[in-house]
Amino acid sequence: MRKALELLAAAGEDGDQDGGIMRKVVAENAVVIFARNGCCMCHVVKLLLHGHGVSPTVVDVDELNEVKLAGELTEMIGGEEGPGSAAAMQFPAVFVGGELFGGLEEIMGAHISGELVPKLREARALWL
Amino acid sequence: MTSPTTQFAPPSRMSMYEPLHQMPLWDNAFDGNISSGTGVCVMTEMDTKVDDKIEYTSDKSLEHTEDTRASKSVSEKIQRRLEQNREAARKSRLRKKAYVQQLETSRLKLAQLELELERARQQGLLISGASSSTIGLCGGTVNSGIAAFEMEYSHWIEEQERNISNLRTVLQSPIGDAELQRVVENILNHYCNLFRMKRDAARADAFYLVSGMWKTSLERFFLWIGGFKPSELIGVVMPQLEPLTDEQNVNIFNLRHSCMQAEDALTQGMEKLQQTLAQSITFLVVGAGNCNAQTAAALEKLESLEGFIHQADHLREQTLQQMSRILTTRQAAKGLLAFGEYFARLRALSSLWTGRCPREPG
Numbered sequence: 452m453r454k455a456l457e458l459l460a461a462a463g464e465d466g467d468q469d470g471g472i473m474r475k476v477v478a479e480n481a482v483v484i485f486a487r488n489g490c491c492m493c494h495v496v497k498l499l500l501h502g503h504g505v506s507p508t509v510v511d512v513d514e515l516n517e518v519k520l521a522g523e524l525t526e527m528i529g530g531e532e533g534p535g536s537a538a539a540m541q542f543p544a545v546f547v548g549g550e551l552f553g554g555l556e557e558i559m560g561a562h563i564s565g566e567l568v569p570k571l572r573e574a575r576a577l578w579l
Numbered sequence: 580m581t582s583p584t585t586q587f588a589p590p591s592r593m594s595m596y597e598p599l600h601q602m603p604l605w606d607n608a609f610d611g612n613i614s615s616g617t618g619v620c621v622m623t624e625m626d627t628k629v630d631d632k633i634e635y636t637s638d639k640s641l642e643h644t645e646d647t648r649a650s651k652s653v654s655e656k657i658q659r660r661l662e663q664n665r666e667a668a669r670k671s672r673l674r675k676k677a678y679v680q681q682l683e684t685s686r687l688k689l690a691q692l693e694l695e696l697e698r699a700r701q702q703g704l705l706i707s708g709a710s711s712s713t714i715g716l717c718g719g720t721v722n723s724g725i726a727a728f729e730m731e732y733s734h735w736i737e738e739q740e741r742n743i744s745n746l747r748t749v750l751q752s753p754i755g756d757a758e759l760q761r762v763v764e765n766i767l768n769h770y771c772n773l774f775r776m777k778r779d780a781a782r783a784d785a786f787y788l789v790s791g792m793w794k795t796s797l798e799r800f801f802l803w804i805g806g807f808k809p810s811e812l813i814g815v816v817m818p819q820l821e822p823l824t825d826e827q828n829v830n831i832f833n834l835r836h837s838c839m840q841a842e843d844a845l846t847q848g849m850e851k852l853q854q855t856l857a858q859s860i861t862f863l864v865v866g867a868g869n870c871n872a873q874t875a876a877a878l879e880k881l882e883s884l885e886g887f888i889h890q891a892d893h894l895r896e897q898t899l900q901q902m903s904r905i906l907t908t909r910q911a912a913k914g915l916l917a918f919g920e921y922f923a924r925l926r927a928l929s930s931l932w933t934g935r936c937p938r939e940p941g
Contacts, residue, residue, distance in 0.1 A: 489855060491883055495848035495890070502840045555886075556893055563837050563897040 473510075473523050477546045481576035482507040485524065486543035487517070492555050493543040499562055505576045512542055524551070548574030687934035694933065698792070724783025725792075731776050732793050735769070742766050743919035750912055760908045766915050767899055774892040777805065785884040795929035798922070804845060804891035809898035810838040812918060816902075819917035820910050830905045834898065841894050849887055856880050 477483050482500060484507050486493030493509075500507050512520055521540040528551045545552045547570055552558065561567035571577050742765065749762055781788045791802045801807070813835045823831070859877040903911045 491848045491852040491855070492886055492890075494851050495844045498844035498847055499841065502844070555890055559841055559890060559894055560897050562841060563834070563894070563901050565833070565837075 473520070474527055476508065476510065477527070478549045480508040480546075481505075481548060481574045482571070483510060483546040484508070484543055485510045485512055485520065485546075487512050490543060496543050496545060496555050496558055499558055503568060503571060504578065505571060507545075507576075517542070547571065547576065683934075687930050690934040691930065724780060725787055728776060728780035728783070729793050732773075735773055735776065739769060739919065740923065742769060743916065743923065746912060746916050746919070750909075750916060756908045759912055763903065763908060763911050763915060766919070767903060770899060771896060774896055777892055778889055781805075781885045781888045785881070785888060788888050789884060795926050796933060797925050797929035801925075803842065804849065805888045806891060806895055807922075808842060809895050810835050810842060812895075812898065813838065813902070815921050816914045816917045819913055820906065823910075827905055831902075834901055834905065838894070838898055845887065845891055845894070852880065852883060852887070 482505055484493060484496055484500075486496070486509060488511050497507065497509070521542075524544060525540045541554055543554060545554065545558055552561075552570070558567065561570065568577070746762060746766065749759065754762075777788055787793075788805045791799045791805055794802070801811070813831065817831060856877065859873065859880060863873050863877060864871055902914060906914060
């Protein structure tokens with residue numbers, strides 16, 4: 452499992468995080484998980500994806516940059532930024548093939564219904 | 580008036596006493612008080628009546644043995660009287676059986692009520708003991724949310740029993756697929772209602788939910804994150820679904836495998852939660868009040884428990900939905916019946932266990 456971009460997440464402390472980097476990360480990596488450090492739900496998502504032979508890219512979210520990151524991700528998927536937005540970005544958030552797939556609930560649902568594997572294959576996350 | 584001769588008497592007396600010996604459970608349960616029960620008194624009276632008649636008529640029967648015509652009508656009357664006695668004895672046995680069953684049910688109910696009382700007492704103690712702290716205040720809200728859940732749950736169980744009974748009847752009737760599908764969907768919705776109820780209750784007290792406090796003892800023995808384990812459900816239900824097509828077999832095998840993977844992931848997630856929580860507790864500053872960062876962090880970790888319960892219930896719901904997709908309407912109906920009956924039996928066995936008499940020492 453590649454754990455990358457913690458430095459980028461931490462760069463948020465400087466107050467100058469480039470939203471474009473997040474966009475790049477999501478576009479260039481088949482599966483990206485945005486999760487709070489030490490989050491147990493994230494652990495479950497990782498285990499499920501590992502079970503399918505996927506090595507997701509994990510972006511650590513800490514208290515300092517959580518709000519900002521949530522805003523940027525919401526903007527990225529075309530939603531409205533800010534506390535008044537209809538569907539607030541929740542962590543862990545999983546992006547598959549450059550698009551927001553959802554949280555643990557969505558991953559679990561797709562895992563059971565059998566829809567997850569085709570989606571992973573489509574995003575070239577699987578080697579087989 | 581004729582009546583059975585002495586030689587006929589012993590067999591009928593034996594048949595009256597037989598049920599008594601066949602039911603040692605009742606003997607133990609009532610500690611030998613059974614002889615003072617209504618049922619036995621009735622039988623004793625009847626027995627005495629029979630005895631009286633035997634003694635009264637044994638002399639008379641000797642007088643008439645040479646008269647064949649009289650003895651023929653006598654033997655007919657004897658037969659009729661025998662029949663009446665058998666009938667009366669049978670009715671008496673049935674009455675006794677019903678009475679004892681009623682007593683057993685009341686006994687179980689009493690045991691259950693005692694358990695509930697104890698539980699409520701414990702909850703009450705928690706509230707009164709911690710009323711000064713913030714946790715105590717939370718404990719106050721917990722009680723009402725949980726009390727509401729327990730009430731709703733008992734209604735849910737009643738409706739579930741009705742649904743299952745109806746399903747059993749409907750499966751034995753020549754019902755069309757469309758209507759059977761409606762019945763199946765109704766039952767699936769009923770399960771969704773339960774998951775919704777649990778979600779509301781978890782907000783009030785996640786620990787209550789994760790420990791399955793509202794369930795019977797035996798259900799709690801099989802508990803996995805506040806409910807049944809989906810992969811085990813599939814194992815229980817599958818034998819009832821034969822015959823399955825090859826494709827169905829493959830799909831169900833895959834579903835079970837997926838369930839087990841998801842269950843393992845959630846279990847490991849819970850274990851990680853326990854580990855991180857344990858670590859947080861060792862770093863907690865004791866006596867520094869509720870306001871420090873470490874306490875806040877620990878409390879925040881506890882909040883994720885609610886999420887786990889929700890995910891586990893979501894998995895259960897998804898499994899039920901997927902099963903109904905793989906199976907035909909009739910198979911799904913049979914599966915739901917098997918599932919419902921399994922849990923009804925589990926609850927019944929648990930009640931028997933709870934209500935069983937304590938074993939005498941020695």
